[in-house]
Amino acid sequence: MLRNLDFTGAQGPYRSMLPRGSFDVEAAVGVVRPIVADVAARGEAALREYSEKFDGVVPQSLRVPAAELARAAEQLDPALADAFAVSIQRRRQVAEDLELDSNPTPAVLADGARVGLRNIPVERVGLYVPGGLAPLASSVIMNVVPAQVAGVPSIAVASPPQKEFGGLPHPNILALCHILGIEEVYAVGGAQAVAMFAHGVEGLCEPVSLVTGPGNIYVVAAKRLLRGLVGIDSEAGPTEIAIVADDTANPAYVAADLISQAEHDPLAASVLITPSTALAEAVQAELVRQVDTQKHRERIRTALTGQQSAVVLVRDLDQAVAVADAYAAEHLEIQTADAEAVAARIRNAGAIFVGGYAPVSLGDYSAGSTHVLPTAGCACHSSGLNVRSFMRTVHVIGYTEGALMAIADGVERFALAEDLPGHAAAITVRRPQ
Structure with a gap:
């Protein structure tokens, strides 16, 4: 079934010798670029057209009503709900116990000189949940839980509409969003969902700072195209x-x-x-x-x-x-x-x-x-995606006058060596007169 590669006589390097499938994101970018531009220009009308074209169904509402989220949760098979609960609890416990350290001890460099770290959550994230060959409800947990533990204040989820569910995402995906307290859910899939998150759509969806979650090659291509306008987790x-x-x-x-x-x-x-x-x-x-x-x-x-x-x-x-x-x-x-x-x-x-x-x-x-x-x-x-994926690490610098003066000569010298006299002057102006 699998082909055999005999490395017994090989000495390496092995990277070029290993099996790897072709994944031409650049080719897909050409397909995605007009979709992204169209969503940016026409907003919801474009989203509806692409929904019909790619998903074969146009949702009555692109933003899934809260009642549908609640109904999906109510209709969950109890055994499946228990499995969801275990997954949530364990993912949250690991995130809280191992991945979160919001107040590390500042480094004291000298008397009056300290540098600390603050882990600041991004303000708004767009989480993508695939719904193609397999509706990956588990990806809701893997995206939402660490974002919540990080303290992200605004979380939106998008997943493709499904014909068999009347244009809504898969019910398990909706149920998990409800269980996790996510009320902003969109029945939008593919590259157009990434474009919606990145550009925002007036009257429907505010733009986000970060897009995370797995997807097909067109989702990956859209992430590559829009990186810089928004942060992304990876090109998976x-x-x-x-x-x-x-x-x-x-x-x-x-x-x-x-x-x-x-x-x-x-x-x-x-x-x-x-x-x-x-x-x-x-x-x-x-x-x-x-x-x-x-x-x-x-x-x-x-x-x-x-x-x-x-x-x-x-x-x-x-x-x-x-x-x-x-x-x-x-x-x-x-x-x-x-x-x-x-x-x-x-x-x-x-x-x-x-x-x-x-x-x-x-x-x-x-x-x-x-x-x-x-x-x-x-x-x-x-x-992999974790709590810190949703946070920015910021240095917090605190120096007293004495601490600055202790190294002022060196800082001024460094600035002048880089031909940046204005930098040096910002030190000099603080010297006692």
């Missing part, structure tokens, strides 16, 4: 999983986890990195067996047989770690003997799942971690 591409496994791994677990990511999208990447030929063969057999039982088997099969997916055979676990770091996976599972020790050696991954009982599916919903993660190798320089 198709989802991906890499699994580092040895002969102690359960091949059924490994195959199921590869399939779970392939289920997202025909472009999803599933990569197994192993020094064990026996495990690789057992996983291939499990894939053949398990894929045939899946509801979305054709989508899964397309992803697993695509150029972006493979079994990578390595010499040993040392090479496996090096290959995994070069790949910098969105999701990285470690299913080896002493998985904790192997995981501790990993430097580049969006999230690391340790051992046979921490599958990526757990992180997608209720592990407490974020599932909005960097893709396409960007985990080597970027982090």
Whole structure:
């Protein structure tokens, strides 16, 4: 099912050798640019036309009425509501306990000289929740909870309208918005939703400072086009999983986890990195067996047989770690003997799942971690969406007269060396007469 890449004789660098799907955002920008310009120029009329064109339905109201949010929550299956509650509680607990530090102790540099930090939330964010191949209600939690913990005062959510729900977003998405206290929800999808958030639409939606959330290539292209006008979390591409496994791994677990990511999208990447030929063969057999039982088997099969997916055979676990770091996976599972020790050696991954009982599916919903993660190798320089994604760090500088005078000569000298005498004068004017 997966092609084999034999790295046993390779010494690296591995980045150019690894399987990676093509994701041409620049080509999509050409498609998105006129949509963005049209929404900026014509506002709601353009949104309605694109809704009909791309989603096949025009909502009666682009902003979802609060009654619909409440009704969706009331009609939730109780077991599903309980699962939502666990996911919210755990995500919030991790965000509050591990990610929030709003009052770090200032640094005292000298008598009367101190520099502190303030973490200030952005004023308004637009959160995008996909609704295409899979209505990702879980993305509501992953976007909203950390934004709330950060203290963002104004939060808006957009998700594509759905034909089967009368032009509203999926009911689970609406229900979660209501449960989380989000009242500003828009039935707008795709590039036009990003344009709406960035430019604002008079009488409908105020512009935002930051747009976050996953989406298809056109959502990504719109984010790229509008970056600068608004902040963005990342340019996330198709989802991906890499699994580092040895002969102690359960091949059924490994195959199921590869399939779970392939289920997202025909472009999803599933990569197994192993020094064990026996495990690789057992996983291939499990894939053949398990894929045939899946509801979305054709989508899964397309992803697993695509150029972006493979079994990578390595010499040993040392090479496996090096290959995994070069790949910098969105999701990285470690299913080896002493998985904790192997995981501790990993430097580049969006999230690391340790051992046979921490599958990526757990992180997608209720592990407490974020599932909005960097893709396409960007985990080597970027982090997943978290509380700090919604905050700006500001230095707060406080100097007394004596503290300034103690270093005034040096500051003036530095300014003059840069041919900025006005900078020096701003120090000189404060000298005692």
